[in-house]
Amino acid sequence: MRLKLILFSYLLCFSFYQMGYSQDGLKIADHENIAIMIEGLNSSTVEMGLTESRLQSRTEVRLRQVGLKPSLDTSGPFLYVFMTTVGNAFTIRITFNRWVYFHEDPDDLSSELLTELSRTYLTSVTGTHSYEPEYLVSILDTQLDQFISEYLRAND
Numbered sequence: 001m002r003l004k005l006i007l008f009s010y011l012l013c014f015s016f017y018q019m020g021y022s023q024d025g026l027k028i029a030d031h032e033n034i035a036i037m038i039e040g041l042n043s044s045t046v047e048m049g050l051t052e053s054r055l056q057s058r059t060e061v062r063l064r065q066v067g068l069k070p071s072l073d074t075s076g077p078f079l080y081v082f083m084t085t086v087g088n089a090f091t092i093r094i095t096f097n098r099w100v101y102f103h104e105d106p107d108d109l110s111s112e113l114l115t116e117l118s119r120t121y122l123t124s125v126t127g128t129h130s131y132e133p134e135y136l137v138s139i140l141d142t143q144l145d146q147f148i149s150e151y152l153r154a155n156d
Contacts, residue, residue, distance in 0.1 A: 025120020026154035035078035
């Protein structure tokens, strides 16, 4: 209970905080196909009608509208959608995750080449809602539009 109270207080202090970043981490060879993973839904989010299948469908529709082909194969690059609510507070986060390659010693290109699944894009919104699921879906749409715009620009 104390953790929920601390989280709720934190969310109230940052009523509508948003951040985002984009780098070359969105550029991939097979950019038309994009895997999706939906997580974070807790019981209060689901009780409002925001189920994993609803968010999956919504995300797939947004991607298809711009000619992208959604998939469920998250072994390669994937779009990660996280939504959760605590009371009337919410967080929606969209990340793009992909394999990145780097040298153990960045100053020595002959050093061991390492591979790691890493987040290369993030946009996140934290705020409050009035228990209206359509408001949260509209925030998700805005975040998806931001991601799609930057993703298409990087792969143009």
